[in-house]
Amino acid sequence: MAHLVSIDDVDMRYGGAEGTLAVSGLAMRVDKGDFAAVVGPSGCGKSTLMKLVTGLHIPQVGTVIVAGQHVTQPVSIVGMAFQNPTMLPWRTTLENILLPLEIVERHRHRLRANRREYIEKVEHLLELVGLKGFGAKFPWQLSGGMQQRANLCRALIHEPELLMLDEPFGALDAFTREELWCVIRDLHAAQGVTIVLVTHDLREAAFLADKIFVMSARPGRILKEHRVPFERPRDLEIMYETRFNDLVHQLHGEIAQARAVA
């Protein structure tokens, strides 16, 4: 089991035989512990990719294998976070983060008896993302960046092997975004979790990822795979270096071309 995620020759069509073909001939592999980023022109099927890997959609053609299992139903070893933090406003931040534990089979029966232990886990995660002491606050008492941090905690609380992030920082201002890049970078280093990040932001992809997949316009497929050579741990300063800008420039060129072809 060398690859945590392997996708082979996947076609996914929405709305029956005559519907839109979202991805076609999609193939990619993500190793365990890797940080992969997926970039591409808008409407290239990045969100479809998310849903294929998490088992929310089952492809018509091809195979999706996650953690050695053929994906035929939602896989509960995955945590997800979207651009919209979707915190439930009637729950405190702590209760929001506990929500996945009330769902996942492995935890839901243990939750009541071991609540203390789980709450400690939440508090540890909150501390990791810089939200120590905010557990009792309601989501609407938090800023956008803080909500997104809490969202990351919620995605990680059930100790998923794979974290799928769909433009989680899209709605944040530049400085908050950079702060959260560092949070993600540190989480990845500390937890050893495999991360797939779908993003529009090329600098974000280059800063965070080990591997960058460039997707074509619809129907989406992988045009190119880049290995990011920068050593870890990376500092935000790296973004002002020439080799970093060269990579971003190259990615930019490839996506511009993919858009032009479409």
Place this chain on the structure above:
Amino acid sequence: MTITTENSTAPAIVAKQPARINWVKAAPWLFTLGLFLFWELLVRGLGTPVTILPAPSRIFQAVVQYWSPLLKNSAQTLFTTTLGFGLAVVGGLAIGLFIGWSKTIYAGLYPIMIGFNAIPKVAVVPILVIWFGIGTIPAVITAFLISFFPIVVNVATGLATIEPETEDVLRALGAKKLDIMLKVGIPRSMPYFFGSLKIAITLAFVGSVLSETVASNYGLGNMMASAQSQFNVPLVFAGLLALAVEGIAMYSLMAWIERRMTGWAHRSTMAN
């Protein structure tokens, strides 16, 4: 938030200017008083006969004169209304959850519900009388029929508008439909539900009084109908006044319950 700030600043201001009045708080009373004054002056100025439009002073006189039947009939109307409304809450919540559960049920039942709602309830009362005789039961059922529709629609809307991302996050964790409903759908629809209670309670009064007017020996509707047939117009207006008071009281109660139960929804809008 405005209330707390006013409370905290008020004592300081009162110390300096003792005559300061909270106009916002006083406004409902002042406007009601103004309405009655305007009405009184209008009736006196135009010399309207009491059988057409009695002046408020004449109506209050009728309230004092007929206080015993007014009280008894008000209690009866309040009873039928509350009972019908209570049934509507239970039934509306149940049907709303049922409809919101699946798109197919929603698509299938919604037109039927609209059809039922469009039927004038005054046409239904005679059928109810055939089934149950006159009196309390048709009044309760009419109150139920007229007030449960807004509850159903609101609960179903709350369920139908769950954010797809939330659903995806939970489904990816292996959540069943029931999990999503219990954890997200139902709490989410609660502000809609409690909001709809305010509309439903006023409609319930319309239903019960309607039924009492057509087919009952008790209640404000019946009292007003017989007062009207005796040209006792001040008593008719006294009945309307009693209804208005009951309506406002029950509405405030629902508004209070709404604030108590779904404070998070209100606080969140204030925070934004």
